[in-house]
Amino acid sequence: MKTKIRLQISRLLNERFKLNADGLEEKLSAVRDAFEKKEKKILDGLRKITGLSFLRNYIDVFLINPDNAPSISFPVIVKFYGDTNETICIIVHELIHNLMWDNNKNVNWSLKIQELFKDENRKTAIHIAVHAVLEAVYMDVLNEPEEIVKNIKQSQDKPDYRRAWEIVKAEGYKNIIAKLKSQK
Numbered sequence: 795m796k797t798k799i800r801l802q803i804s805r806l807l808n809e810r811f812k813l814n815a816d817g818l819e820e821k822l823s824a825v826r827d828a829f830e831k832k833e834k835k836i837l838d839g840l841r842k843i844t845g846l847s848f849l850r851n852y853i854d855v856f857l858i859n860p861d862n863a864p865s866i867s868f869p870v871i872v873k874f875y876g877d878t879n880e881t882i883c884i885i886v887h888e889l890i891h892n893l894m895w896d897n898n899k900n901v902n903w904s905l906k907i908q909e910l911f912k913d914e915n916r917k918t919a920i921h922i923a924v925h926a927v928l929e930a931v932y933m934d935v936l937n938e939p940e941e942i943v944k945n946i947k948q949s950q951d952k953p954d955y956r957r958a959w960e961i962v963k964a965e966g967y968k969n970i971i972a973k974l975k976s977q978k
């Protein structure tokens with residue numbers, strides 16, 4: 795299935811939740827231009843890295859101005875954060891969550907990763923999988939290792955994310971992905 799990622803802003807979403815809509819159009823076009831250049835690489839890369847495919851034709855990503863709440867993965871609502879590349883890194887993070895959910899009837903990576911890392915809380919365990927795939931995308935597909943350095947830095951004030959990165963760095967993203975892909 796050919797999946798298209800639709801980056802957009804929703805006037806209704808902004809009005810409903812009284813979000814600041816200043817400058818959204820300009821930010822959207824900058825992120826969209828940059829994302830479109832990488833979209834095929836990212837989607838093909840995710841498929842190759844995980845062996846999983848999205849089950850949906852379209853995944854809508856709604857972009858909003860930064861506030862105090864985190865970005866969320868369903869529906870995908872991503873804050874413009876830092877520069878264009880940092881925002882794209884968050885979009886890829888949320889897409890990885892969606893890829894795992896799309897496949898949870900067949901191969902449930904969310905459960906598998908929690909079994910592999912039983913001593914960690916659920917949020918940390920899930921993000922061990924997300925961060926491992928994210929690192930694979932940025933190291934082996936996009937060749938932008940500096941984005942992973944930035945992402946790790948930004949995770950330092952979020953204990954579950956920080957812990958997940960510590961484990962990915964200690965175990966190696968390739969090893970974690972290999973365990974997730976193994977049939978056992």
Ligand SMILES: [Zn+2]
Nearest residue numbers: 887891921924
């Ligand atoms: Zn997440």
